[in-house]
Amino acid sequence: MGQGKSQFTEEELQDYEDLTYFTKKEVLYAHQKFKALAPEKVGHNKNAKLPMAKILQYPELRVNPFRDRICKVFSSSNDGDCTFEDFLDMMSVFSDNAPKAVKAEHAFRIFDFDGDDMIGVSDLREVIERLCGPEMKLSDSEIQQLVQNVLEEADLDDDGALSFAEFEHIIDKSSDFCHSFRIRL
Amino acid sequence: MDDEVESIEMKPASMRKTFTLRNKVARQAAVNFMPSRKMAYSTLRLRRVSSEHNALLEASMSDAPDAVEKQADIIVREMEQHHHLMEDNPLSEELRREALRDLPQGLTMKRNIRAKLSASVSLRSKRRPISMFKRMKYRISFTWKKSRDHFRDFIFSIELWYEAIRNIEGHLGSAVGSYFHLLRWLFGLNLMLSIFLISFIVVPQSLFDNGRNRTELKFVDFISGMGGLEDTLLFYGHYHDGIISTGPFQYNMPFAYFFTMVSLYLLFFAVLCYRTADSYRRNFIEPAGGGGGGSAVRAALATKLFCGWDFGVASPRAAALAARALYHEFRELLNEQNKKKEVSSIWTKIRQRLTNIVITAIVLGFIFGILYGLWLLLSVEDLTDNREIYISLIITAVTAVCPIMLHFIVKLEFYTARTALYVTLARTWLLDIGILMLLLVFWVQSDKSCWETSVGQEGYRLVALDVPVSLFLLPGIELIRGLLFHYKFIETPPEFNIAYNSLTLIYNQSVLWFGMMFSPLLVVAITLKFLLLFYVKRETALRACQTGKKVWRAAQTQTVLYALVALSLFSTLFALGSLFLRSSPACGAFGGYGRVYELLTEGALRLSQHSAVFAVLHFVTRPGPIAFVLVALCVAVYIARARAGAQRSMARLLRHMLRLQAKDKDFLLSAIEKVSNGEWLYSPKSEEYGADSHTWKYVNEVRKPSNAGYHFDGSRLSHSFLERPRSYVKENRPSSYVERQKSNEDGDTDSSFSWQGSSSYLNQNDVEKS
Numbered sequence: 001m002g003q004g005k006s007q008f009t010e011e012e013l014q015d016y017e018d019l020t021y022f023t024k025k026e027v028l029y030a031h032q033k034f035k036a037l038a039p040e041k042v043g044h045n046k047n048a049k050l051p052m053a054k055i056l057q058y059p060e061l062r063v064n065p066f067r068d069r070i071c072k073v074f075s076s077s078n079d080g081d082c083t084f085e086d087f088l089d090m091m092s093v094f095s096d097n098a099p100k101a102v103k104a105e106h107a108f109r110i111f112d113f114d115g116d117d118m119i120g121v122s123d124l125r126e127v128i129e130r131l132c133g134p135e136m137k138l139s140d141s142e143i144q145q146l147v148q149n150v151l152e153e154a155d156l157d158d159d160g161a162l163s164f165a166e167f168e169h170i171i172d173k174s175s176d177f178c179h180s181f182r183i184r185l
Numbered sequence: 186m187d188d189e190v191e192s193i194e195m196k197p198a199s200m201r202k203t204f205t206l207r208n209k210v211a212r213q214a215a216v217n218f219m220p221s222r223k224m225a226y227s228t229l230r231l232r233r234v235s236s237e238h239n240a241l242l243e244a245s246m247s248d249a250p251d252a253v254e255k256q257a258d259i260i261v262r263e264m265e266q267h268h269h270l271m272e273d274n275p276l277s278e279e280l281r282r283e284a285l286r287d288l289p290q291g292l293t294m295k296r297n298i299r300a301k302l303s304a305s306v307s308l309r310s311k312r313r314p315i316s317m318f319k320r321m322k323y324r325i326s327f328t329w330k331k332s333r334d335h336f337r338d339f340i341f342s343i344e345l346w347y348e349a350i351r352n353i354e355g356h357l358g359s360a361v362g363s364y365f366h367l368l369r370w371l372f373g374l375n376l377m378l379s380i381f382l383i384s385f386i387v388v389p390q391s392l393f394d395n396g397r398n399r400t401e402l403k404f405v406d407f408i409s410g411m412g413g414l415e416d417t418l419l420f421y422g423h424y425h426d427g428i429i430s431t432g433p434f435q436y437n438m439p440f441a442y443f444f445t446m447v448s449l450y451l452l453f454f455a456v457l458c459y460r461t462a463d464s465y466r467r468n469f470i471e472p473a474g475g476g477g478g479g480s481a482v483r484a485a486l487a488t489k490l491f492c493g494w495d496f497g498v499a500s501p502r503a504a505a506l507a508a509r510a511l512y513h514e515f516r517e518l519l520n521e522q523n524k525k526k527e528v529s530s531i532w533t534k535i536r537q538r539l540t541n542i543v544i545t546a547i548v549l550g551f552i553f554g555i556l557y558g559l560w561l562l563l564s565v566e567d568l569t570d571n572r573e574i575y576i577s578l579i580i581t582a583v584t585a586v587c588p589i590m591l592h593f594i595v596k597l598e599f600y601t602a603r604t605a606l607y608v609t610l611a612r613t614w615l616l617d618i619g620i621l622m623l624l625l626v627f628w629v630q631s632d633k634s635c636w637e638t639s640v641g642q643e644g645y646r647l648v649a650l651d652v653p654v655s656l657f658l659l660p661g662i663e664l665i666r667g668l669l670f671h672y673k674f675i676e677t678p679p680e681f682n683i684a685y686n687s688l689t690l691i692y693n694q695s696v697l698w699f700g701m702m703f704s705p706l707l708v709v710a711i712t713l714k715f716l717l718l719f720y721v722k723r724e725t726a727l728r729a730c731q732t733g734k735k736v737w738r739a740a741q742t743q744t745v746l747y748a749l750v751a752l753s754l755f756s757t758l759f760a761l762g763s764l765f766l767r768s769s770p771a772c773g774a775f776g777g778y779g780r781v782y783e784l785l786t787e788g789a790l791r792l793s794q795h796s797a798v799f800a801v802l803h804f805v806t807r808p809g810p811i812a813f814v815l816v817a818l819c820v821a822v823y824i825a826r827a828r829a830g831a832q833r834s835m836a837r838l839l840r841h842m843l844r845l846q847a848k849d850k851d852f853l854l855s856a857i858e859k860v861s862n863g864e865w866l867y868s869p870k871s872e873e874y875g876a877d878s879h880t881w882k883y884v885n886e887v888r889k890p891s892n893a894g895y896h897f898d899g900s901r902l903s904h905s906f907l908e909r910p911r912s913y914v915k916e917n918r919p920s921s922y923v924e925r926q927k928s929n930e931d932g933d934t935d936s937s938f939s940w941q942g943s944s945s946y947l948n949q950n951d952v953e954k955s
């Protein structure tokens with residue numbers, strides 16, 4: 001960790017500790033992980049911006065069906081490219097210490113593909129298709145039926161889409177969300 | 186409750202599809218200006234409000250260069266409304282820090298906001314001298330925070346097996362990871378126990394032993410714990426019953442033994458209870474709360490959708506498996522739905538219930554049969570030379586095989602998958618704890634002179650014989666199955682059976698709780714065993730096993746496992762308290778006392794010298810007072826229950842009121858909207874609403890022709906509303922106001938109130954849901 005330490009001053013670390021759910025050691029550890037994605041570039045500039053393709057080499061993200069969405073949600077330039085701070089942000093939200101509400105907020109944005117602040121029918125279809133993976137495909141009518149069921153269950157006001165409040169309602173009812181929405185550093 | 190408020194208040198914002206985005210945003214802005222929104226309940230609301238402002242902003246100027254600045258300004262302005270955040274003292278600084286951390290924004294934005302905030306705070310602050318007391322308070326809270334951070338930092342740097350567990354979670358999912366978390370936690374617990382026991386009991390005794398010659402050991406002794414091993418540090422009987430004096434130091438061994446054991450038992454019981462209760466609250470009570478009153482939303486599919494993907498999965502193979510599992514689950518759900526719902530008659534229900542009862546009775550009979558058999562076996566003397574070993578072997582075999590049998594038996598019954606798992610867990614636990622209790626009772630009532638050592642030996646043998654089973658046999662089977670799968674001899678790879686593996690852990694831990702009192706070094710043995718088990722299990726899990734085909738819901742099962750560990754400790758405490766404390770020890774550390782509890786009454790408190798205290802204690806421990814205490818406890822429990830019931834019904838009432846208020850609000854909002862659009866009182870035709878809508882009631886009951894001064898054809902109106910088929914209402918919901926107008930141009934031109942649409946949706950909804 002000696003190498004990592006030289007790249008950050010004590011104030012910077014304190015700053016990160018204040019603004020994220022990590023301790024200083026964890027911040028340094030996160031930076032190691034970030035550096036491992038592109039050793040030269042990050043060695044040169046500790047807060048270098050890595051293209052989305054590089055970020056997606058992180059093992060958990062590589063296999064995640066929502067990988068591009070995750071990058072876009074956390075990217076400060078909104079195009080999926082992430083600086084170290086974006087990466088730290090991402091890991092902080094996915095960490096054990098982040099409260100459920102913060103996780104839910106980001107999960108909502110990840111699932112909201114078209115960005116209209118509602119999870120609509122098209123978003124739900126996309127979620128189902130991505131969850132089932134590239135090999136197994138549900139037929140169109142099956143997906144339609146599933147979407148219908150989800151809306152029947154969760155769309156409390158019958159407007160054909162899930163608002164954040166409705167989404168959070170589902171999350172609150174599930175004891176597994178915090179377990180599943182988690183990437184360990 | 187706050188969340189409930191929010192979820193209801195949010196509804197109006199998205200009430201109609203017909204709204205354009207602009208309309209929605211404007212309306213949300215109006216809602217945000219309501220007084221209730223202006224109060225600082227929690228940072229949660231704060232976050233949401235500010236992010237809605239972001240939506241507002243983004244709608245108007247998405248790519249403006251100073252958008253970030255403006256957004257930050259807005260959020261800062263929001264935060265400034267909350268006075269407790271803006272004071273110039275450490276407490277509010279900490280609150281500020283937390284609020285900032287919880288903002289769903291990037292780091293740059295947070296930093297920006299923080300700079301603005303602190304500028305604003307220092308601008309507002311009136312430098313006042315603060316009192317001594319306050320300064321002390323701040324200093325203490327600051328130091329506390331600092332040391333907590335340091336502690337977390339420290340914990341992270343010593344966290345055991347961090348990468349290993351992460352790796353396992355990456356390959357097999359976090360459910361399997363939870364087994365390893367349990368293993369690691371138990372290992373840590375036992376490590377602490379070992380440290381205490383070794384330093385307070387074993388080391389003094391070994392200092393005392395120094396110089397005594399040892400008896401020679403045979404191989405069988407290592408398995409049976411008898412012969413040469415009997416009179417060693419391993420067992421209770423060996424410990425000195427007097428004061429050990431080395432030089433100037435005096436060490437009272439009976440006291441050390443007694444108080445170390447008692448405090449460790451009680452301490453870890455408290456830890457376990459706390460942990461179980463905490464886990465229970467998080468995984469059972471919190472998810473169940475909120476929706477208890479009538480509108481309990483059981484969003485099984487939606488949960489699957491949004492919580493189904495385990496973000497911790499890191500290997501492509503595991504990801505493919507997880508995707509497949511989810512695919513099959515979706516198919517299954519659909520199939521279930523498409524199947525005609527069989528109307529289960531009362532007879533099938535009775536039959537199922539009866540089967541459950543009968544099989545449960547059979548299983549209980551089976552368990553007690555095993556226990557009885559064991560008792561008989563123990564009572565038979567002089568069967569062979571090493572009958573103790575054989576008996577322990579039988580017990581080990583029973584505890585290894587029975588869970589598998591019970592697992593199959595439960596399939597004959599009619600339970601849901603999760604209940605079936607819990608039932609199996611409970612039965613297995615009952616068997617395990619029954620066997621351990623039986624051993625204790627058998628030795629207590631036997632007339633052996635030093636029965637405590639015998640119980641310790643039983644524990645020792647069980648642990649020793651379980652080593653080959655759980656460290657070599659079971660992993661070996663898994664490895665072989667994995668190899669067979671690898672070379673395509675069998676179709677399915679071995680699954681990592683979380684329930685069975687966790688039960689093994691719990692069994693070992695139960696043996697530990699039972700044996701610890703009579704064999705202090707047993708703790709060390711089990712700690713070492715768990716250490717080895719971790720590596721063995723890691724290897725088999727990574728090399729041979731795969732994730733289960735079903736998506737395993739880990740969180741609640743975890744709670745049940747913790748509860749079982751706590752329960753076995755509780756039953757140990759109960760058994761020891763009722764059997765051991767009253768027994769008259771003949772050997773070991775307590776050998777000098779007539780009864781074990783006299784160690785406390787005579788030894789430590791010297792009660793016989795304080796006759797008043799003795800009399801009081803004597804009175805308190807008589808049946809009368811104890812019965813009184815029990816009755817008082819029962820009354821207290823009853824009162825607590827009654828209060829909980831009252832509060833529950835109060836919560837239901839309040840929730841209902843909230844819902845009504847939300848409806849009112851929506852009703853008023855849409856009314857205002859209509860007014861501002863100049864549609865008040867006159868519109869060609871109202872849209873669909875049922876007889877249950879408020880407006881309908883308003884039109885038909887309040888403004889009845891007899892009430893109002895003019896003619897109103899209520900019957901025709903209601904007729905046309907009620908006759909309209911439901912399906913039409915649901916499917917052909919017009920998507921815009923203009924369309925709605927068109928679709929209603931069926932010649933019906935009488936004037937009616939038009940400010941009811943929104944609430945009618947809501948009502949309809951409620952009717953269909955209930």
